Amino acid sequence: AAAKDDEMKASHDKLLSELAASSEDNDNGVSSFVIAVIKGLRFTLEEIKQLQVEVSKAYIQLMQPTIKGSAGVEYLQKAFGARYGPPANASASLPVTLQWISASKSIVDAEWREHLGSLSVLPAANHAQPLVTVLRAGHGAPTAAVPSAGSSGLPECKGEKVDKLVRVSLLQLISGMEGLQLQSTPESFHLNFLRLRAVQGQFQEVIVMATSMLVLRQVLMSENSKITPLELETVISELFGALVKLLDNSPEAGTEEIVEAMMSASGSAGSLSDAKIQARRQIITRVLLKSLQADDVVFKKVSRAVHCTFRGVVLSGSGAKGQKLADAALRRVGAGKLAGRVVKAAEVLIRVATVSEKVHGPWYKALA
Template sequence: MKATHQKLLKELTEICQDRDESNCSHVIALIKGLRFVLERIQALKREISKARIRIMEPLLKGPAGLDYLRKAFANRYGSPSDAFTSLTSTVQWLSSVWECKDWEWDEHKNSLSALTSHENSSQVLLPSTSLRTGGNLMIKTNGSQGTSPPLTSASTSTTDNHQPECKGERIDLIVRLGLLKLVSGVTGLTLESLPETFKLNLSRLRAVQAQIQRIVVICTSALVCRQTLLSEKVVASPTDMERILSQCIEQLLELLERVEDAGIEEIVEIISGFSKDDDKVVDTVKLQSRKVLMARMLAKSLQSGDPVFESVSRAVYLAARGVLLGGSGPHGRRLAELALQQVGAVILAGKVVEAAEVLVVAATVSVSVHGPWYTHLTDNME
C-alpha cells in the first residue's frame, strides 16, 4: 500500500510539473488523486466485509446459522401453519414425489440386499443396453478375464468425508428423492421451477443437473462407440474393448468439462477416432461415412423418448439414487457402480458420487431448516 501511494504521489508531481496550454494539470492531478482515494476506500470495505464473514463463519456453520435461516424463511413465507397457501410450489413438488416414495425406498432396499450377492459372485456383466442398430451387448465373463473394471471404491475420486445415508425417515426421504427428480429433468432448472425452500440453491442445483446431463451424454456416446466397434469388428477381445471405451469416456469427460457448448460434431470427432484400425491406412471416405452414421445414431439416442436415452437416463438416475439414499460411503458408491455398469460407464461413478453428495448436503440442510414446514405439509398428505 505504501509503494502504491508513493507511486501515485510521483505521478501527481509529474502531472503538476507538466503544464499544458490549458493549464489544467492541477485539475487532472486532483481528479486522479480523488479516484485513487475512492478506490482504496472500496478495497478497504471489501476487506472489512471478508473479515466479518471470517469472524461469523464458525457461527454460521453451527446451530446459529440454521436458526438464522429458519427465522429468515419464516419472515418471508410465514409460519408452518400457513405453508399450504404460502408454499404452493413446494406443495406441488412434494406431491409429485409422495406417491412413489415408498416404491423407490423399497427398490433401494432391495438393491442393497442384492449388493451382497453381486460382491460374492465372480461373474461380471458388461452393458445390457443395446442400440437399435445391433444386438444385445450383454457379455458374461469370469473374474480371470478381467474384462471390466473392478467394482470397488478405488475407481472413484471423491473425498473420505462421506455423506450420511437415508434411514427411511419420511421427510428426509421425500426431500432427497424430490431433489433427485428435479436435477434429473431434461429441461433446465429455473427459479420459477424450484420449490420455495430451494430458491437460494438455484445455481448449485443447476450445476448438479449439468453434471448429470454430461454423464448421460458421455454414456450414450460410449455406447455408440461400442456399437461401431462391434459392427466393424476392429476389436480383438473384450479386454481391448473395455480399455478403449475407458479411454473414450475419459476424453469425452475432458471435452465436456472444458468446452461448455460442445456439440455432436466435437463428440463424434472423439468417438470416431477409436473406431480406426491402426494397422491399416485410414480410408478418408470410410471415416467420413462412419462419422455421419455415428452422428445420426448419437442424435437419435439423445432424444427424449428414445429407448437408448431412456435406458441410459434410468441407469444414471439409479446410480445417483444409490448414493443419495445409501450415502457416499462404500454402499452408496457400490450401488452407483452397479447401476453404471449396465451402460458400461463404471469409470464415471466418482462423478455421480460428487453430484449426489451436493444433493445430500442440500437436502440435509433443508430438512434442518424447513422441517416444521415439511412436517405440516406432509401430515396433510396422509
C-alpha cells in the first residue's frame, strides 16, 4: 500500500510539473486552460480506475478466508439461496436446471452402465495391446503408453445418485454441437459459464483433430497400400504437433488451415509430383469436409469415441483408470495422442461437478 501511495504521489507531482510547463510555454490563456483541464481529467480518471482495481483486489483478499473450505460452501449456498430461494421452490425458481436434470435422467443410467462395461474390459496394467483397427481394414494405430497404476488425479464417481447425475449431465451439456448460451445454461452453472464454454470448445477441437488424423491416415493408405505403420505414425505425429500449435494459437482456424497442416505433414511420407500433390489436396479437402458433417458416418463414429473418452475421465477421475479409458476410446479412431488433451479438459468438468454438488446438492435433490 505504501508503495502504491508513493507511485500515486509521483504521478501527481509529474502532472503538476507538466501543467506548469504547459502554462509557461503557451501564451494563449484559453488554450493553456483547456490543455490543463484535459490533462487533469485524464489523470483523475486513470487514478479512479487504478483505485477500483486496488479495491477489488482488497475485497478478494478479504473474502478468501470466507470462501475456502466448508465455510466457502456455506457462503456460496447462502448466496445461491438468497437469489433463487430455498430448495423447496427449486422447480419454480430454477426452470433451466429443472429442464436440464429432467432431460438427463433418462440417459444417466444408460451412460453409467456403458461406463461400467468399459471398465470391465480394461486391460491389465502390463498387458500388451494389439494394433487397433480404425475405420477400414488396413494398418492399425499403435497404442499409447498406459499410465502407471500409481498416477494421481481428481476423484472418480462412486455411483452416488446426485454425483452421477451432475457429472453425466454436465458432459451432455458440453457435448452439444451448438455453442452453449448463458440462457440455456442451468442457473447453478452461471458462474462457470465461461469455463464450460471453453471445455465445449476443447471437446469440439478434439473431434476435429481426431477426424483430421483419421482422414490423413486413410488417404495415405489408399494412395500406397505398402506404407508401413512406422511411416504412418511419423506422419500422424507430425500432424498432431501441427494441429496442436495451430489450434492453440488460432482457435478459430478453419478448414483451409487444417488442410494445409495435413498436406505439410503428409510430405514426410515421400515426395510426389505437383499433379499428385494437387490430387491429394483435393481428396483430403473433400473427405475432411464430408467427415465433419453431423450426419456423416465418420463424424458419428469419431464424436462418439470422443464422448466416451470424456465420459471415461469424468466418471473414473483423471488418475490411471480414467487415463486408460481415455486412451482405449481414442485408439478406436487412431487418435490416442489426444488423450492428454481430453484428460486436461475433463478435469475442469470434474472440478465444476464436485463443487456444484456440494453447493447446489439440496436443490438438485429437490429436482431429481
